[in-house]
Amino acid sequence: MLIDIQEANAKALSAIQAAQPVIKGIDTALAVVPGMNKNLILHAGPPITWEKMSGPLKGAVIGGMIYEGLAASPAEAEKMAAAGKVQFAPWHEHDGVGPMAGVATASMPVWIIENKTNGRRTFCTLNEGLGKVLRYGAFSQEVIDRLKWMEATLGPVLKAALELAPEINMKNLIAQALQMGDEVHNRNKAGTSLLIRELAPAILKTTFPQADKVRVLEFLHSNDHFFLNLSMPAAKAMLQAAEWVEGSTIVTTMARNGTEFGIRVAGLKDRWFTAPAAIVKGLLFPGFEEKDCNPDIGDSAITETCGLGGFSMAAAPAIVKFVGGTVSDAMNFTRKMYEITDGESQSFQIPNMDFRGAPTGINILKVCEKNILPQINTGIAHKDAGVGQVGAGLVNPPMKCFEDALEAYVEKYCQN
Amino acid sequence: MSRLAEFFGQKIKVINLGIPGFAEDLKKQGIENIHTEWRPPAGGNKKIQALLARVDAWQSQVKAAKGAR
């Protein structure tokens, strides 16, 4: 095969650079997510069976089934899941992403992001806030009630507001957030604030009852991570543009389901390369210990795949205590990522690195050769369902994912 | 004059791979140089080195074939 890897990767990278993700609107998953059905439960990371799911993912599945009305009780939900009465599929195979457990069911409202360059869409649920939430595996009544409110009120109010607001270009918003100290994975304070600024006037212009509008704004205001569920599908939309460029060794997906870490590569269409997920090393909230931590979970590593998150650590000095303590540690994390990426973002710039573009386009050949793993900074889930976040810190994908991908690449392409 | 003889008239600029002291000595002499924190490719993993070598070899073939066209 006459494929020049450099050219293939340049093509993949330029598709990523050219992407223009905008918020298209909000709708229910059933209405917009391709292949969605009432019985399908989407989850984070690579494919997984019920038996192999970790605590938080199992809990979220139970919560999702109760919310969706597929089961009346946790016991019934477990029985059905074990008996194969519901289907599971990775969000990534349905053009979407989900933070932490990432569970989504048919009735949930989802953000619709559209890449204006190629017209393709990506999806993500709306962020529920912190504490007892579905994405950490909680399924109590309080959780279900919140999800119902999101379906009945939050989704519709925001949907209406988006129709009244000027188009929101996610790439611009992320670029601004980076300049305000976010890396849009573990810190989303600036991004959330910017989003509220964009949406607030339009929310007020909607015809919903005043109480609903107030509650929606209070909800947005109370949750620093509201923006994460937008930065993720925006990153996904950009990377989707590089799928599946023949011969390219650029990584288009890094995702974890709490049991396994999986990656996908532009030139290896639809294939997952998985290995056991690692334990995140980091700063734990008071009262928690390492033995409480669940292995790495969530699709949020899509941000790193796109040059954000841990790759743009240098942009977020406020959270350096998660990554070793000093600003120069954070800058060194970012510097190191330039060694395994093929390009620098034309949109996302890191202010205190002289506005250098974020390291973008992870190349599996470079990862393997240099033996440098992508740096992910991420939240840590409690290993038991429903406890929530116990800390945040650093994690790397297993090297095996990249090694296996390399082997598959050689098998597919190298005929020498 | 041969290219090597021409080079004899130039200032040297050095890339140092390996022992850091060699770069430090050059620095002391005011010679432009860069030290490389060299590490074994693929962390010393022979299987991965072999796979990478195959990709390299294939890419050289591809480049040669393209050049020939």
Add this chain to the structure above:
Amino acid sequence: MVVCHLVKKQTYFDSVTLMLIGSQVKKLDGIKNAVVGMCTDYNIDSLKRLDMYRPDFDGLTPNDLIICIMGNDKTTAEAGIAEVEKRLNSRKQAGGGNAELPPSTQEEAARRLPGANVVLISVPGEYAAREAELALNQGRHVMLFSDNVSIEEELKLKTLGSSKELLVMGPDCGTAIINGTPLAFSNAVRRGDIGLVAASGTGLQEVTSTIHRLGCGISQAIGVGGRDLSEKIGGRMTIMATRALAEDPATRVIVLISKPPAASVLKPLFAEFKNIKKSVVVYFIGADPKIIEEQGFVAARNLEDAAIQACNLSSGGKHKPEMSDAEIATLAGKHKVPAGNLRSLYSGGTLCDEAQRVLQPILGEVSSNTPVKGCLEMADVYKSTGHCIIDLGDDNFTRGKAHPMIDPDYRSERMHQELSDASVGIICFDVVLGYGSHPDMAGEMVAAIRRGQKSSGKKPILAACICGTTDDPQGYQQQKSQLEEAGVVVFPTNVAMVKFAQHCLERK
């Protein structure tokens, strides 16, 4: 004894740094053994041999760093580990602060230093050829300090290099002075019109330093690696380099230093020389000078002589050895010679070679770990019997340890051992100055001598030669005075020292 260890996964340091730190920490009180290294097969074997291996080391890779310390008790061993970490960190921070991370590959380094024209490679041998090939393909000259590069790889690199008119100095090339800049183990030598090509590292250091001390200077000193004039390599680099020196307007005299070339190489080499319109001095170590003189070239008798002949041709003057034969004889006469054996502890391989060739015909039975024709192979390189001339830079002493020009540890130990041997009458050693070398070798040797003399009470004659120039970073005069204060007789060249030893031993 307690063994403590610390494994740092995915942490790479070069072996020289680690070995030096290991040997420094081993010197601390209460520490019996220290293995600080990447988990290579060799280091794993060492750990097993020293009874320091633990089952949890299974599965470690050469990309994992291990610090393993055997100490009198747990506190001492742990303190040893902490000390290693401290030293490693101080290295890391040297680049530190907000500085850009150093590049980890040659490609990245090249991107950051546009116009780089030389790549100095001292990575493990199995990876060296790959880096060299990359450098040549990108148009850069290569100095290959690494050893363990196969002759097939060498041939491939030199074929590529000569097709692009790029230097491939090495493998196992320790010395070169290119365009006025000393690389790796080289001395600060004045610039001048003598251009040298050498298949011997210390040989080149000795000749260039002597040229400097005689008041002349060099244009280039090009190391080509010990195998360049073998049949297989065919003198590719030697020929390319001499051709360029022949054209180089800054060069008037050309000097070649090497072991005698393979018969098949000699003819084309001489044919090449005959085209050169400049003076050519040749020293084939251990070969009959006649084969050179018959061809009409100037033949040198030894390294010092090569320098003198080159200086004579360069400045037209009549240069003499820095110390005449008469002076050496007088100096030897001043010393009361205790009957006994000669022990020479060399860090420079070619100097060791040169000593054997001079002394063996006179002393008869001489042993060495690197015996030349007529000398005996030492039965046990770690134990001297009779007259011994030892190259401590040879493989059997440097496996897992740094070269004795950097790490004086084993030579100090050996010095102590020889001083304690009642059969010894004279101990000779070299002190090689210049870039790359230990900052105070004379000081280290003097310390070892003082320790050894205290415990033995016997005082054999001590002689040293200093290979270096007054411009070397160590300070020639300072090194010399330290040795003299300790009662060491100091010589400017190896040959002078060897002649002194000869006089002493002949008189007994």
